[in-house]
Amino acid sequence: MLHLTCPNCGQMVDETDLHAGGQAHITRHGAGASDADFEDYLFMRKNPKGVHFERWRHVYGCGKWFHAARCTTTLQVFGTYSAQTLTPPKPLITKIKKLRPEWEGFEK
Amino acid sequence: MSSVTVLQGAGFDGAIEIRDAGLLGMITLRGDLASPTLNAAVKTATGTAPPEMGQIVHADAQSCAWMSPDELMIFAPYAQADEITAQITGDLADHHALAVNVSDARAVFDLSGNAIRDVLSKGTPVDLSPDALGLNVVRRTRLGQVAVAFWFTSETTARLVCFRSVGAYMLTWLSTAADPAAQVDYH
Numbered sequence: 001m002l003h004l005t006c007p008n009c010g011q012m013v014d015e016t017d018l019h020a021g022g023q024a025h026i027t028r029h030g031a032g033a034s035d036a037d038f039e040d041y042l043f044m045r046k047n048p049k050g051v052h053f054e055r056w057r058h059v060y061g062c063g064k065w066f067h068a069a070r071c072t073t074t075l076q077v078f079g080t081y082s083a084q085t086l087t088p089p090k091p092l093i094t095k096i097k098k099l100r101p102e103w104e105g106f107e108k
Numbered sequence: 109m110s111s112v113t114v115l116q117g118a119g120f121d122g123a124i125e126i127r128d129a130g131l132l133g134m135i136t137l138r139g140d141l142a143s144p145t146l147n148a149a150v151k152t153a154t155g156t157a158p159p160e161m162g163q164i165v166h167a168d169a170q171s172c173a174w175m176s177p178d179e180l181m182i183f184a185p186y187a188q189a190d191e192i193t194a195q196i197t198g199d200l201a202d203h204h205a206l207a208v209n210v211s212d213a214r215a216v217f218d219l220s221g222n223a224i225r226d227v228l229s230k231g232t233p234v235d236l237s238p239d240a241l242g243l244n245v246v247r248r249t250r251l252g253q254v255a256v257a258f259w260f261t262s263e264t265t266a267r268l269v270c271f272r273s274v275g276a277y278m279l280t281w282l283s284t285a286a287d288p289a290a291q292v293d294y295h
């Protein structure tokens with residue numbers, strides 16, 4: 001069972017109160033982009049065994065989006081943070097590096 | 109044509125008592141909750157300042173609930189809802205805000221008894237222990253298969269709000285969960 005703390009309303013909520021929004025921090029290539037960039041944006045996603053950054057929406061609660069960093073194999077949650085950012089916050093990256101020294105770091 | 113609630117007075121007596129709260133004024137207000145003008149408009153409408161995050165505050169016949177970082181719900185007598193909506197809209201005319209009378213878009217239940225926490229626990233992932241969910245904390249979550257908001261007004265009374273379209277389902281769900289033959293005696 002996955003529990004995440006919504007940074008918008010402060011509540012620790014169950015996965016069934018949430019809607020999964022997929023991989024976080026993807027670049028949204030739109031009109032005028034190359035075919036390769038547009039294909040990347042539409043279809044190409046990471047599928048890591050380990051640290052993953054995701055978008056979630058607190059759909060049954062405050063209704064707001066947020067970001068979460070978690071481990072896809074153990075469900076360990078490293079942290080949740082605002083949706084209004086293009087990259088994970090530095091303190092969170094530092095925290096994950098400490099917990100998972102083998103992690104290659106955040107890559108877009 | 110006179111207004112009716114979706115429950116039309118229906119209720120249930122079992123592990124807890126489930127009652128139609130009757131016609132109730134409800135106004136959704138969206139805007140910048142940090143704005144002094146918005147806070148003043150709410151105080152004029154309800155007689156109280158807006159609540160802290162996740163809370164509901166009561167004043168006379170009015171209440172004000174925190175629904176999300178940019179949303180409040182004002183509860184008032186049904187007949188006053190249009191007037192309050194107009195007052196808030198006027199007070200916030202120059203602001204990026206929206207007040208809507210949603211009184212007829214919701215179903216409201218009054219729950220009472222000793223087993224409310226047990227009954228709700230059957231259908232929501234929320235930790236309903238008194239330590240985790242105190243009085244006048246508004247919790248928006250899932251109950252059965254629908255979105256609800258509920259808060260305890262005392263250890264033995266709570267109010268629950270859901271969309272009108274699922275009001276009948278909610279009554280059936282609550283009545284089933286409150287079946288006297290299916291008591292949990294946990295909380």
Ligand SMILES: [Zn+2]
Binds near residue numbers: 006009011058064
């Ligand atoms: Zn939330």
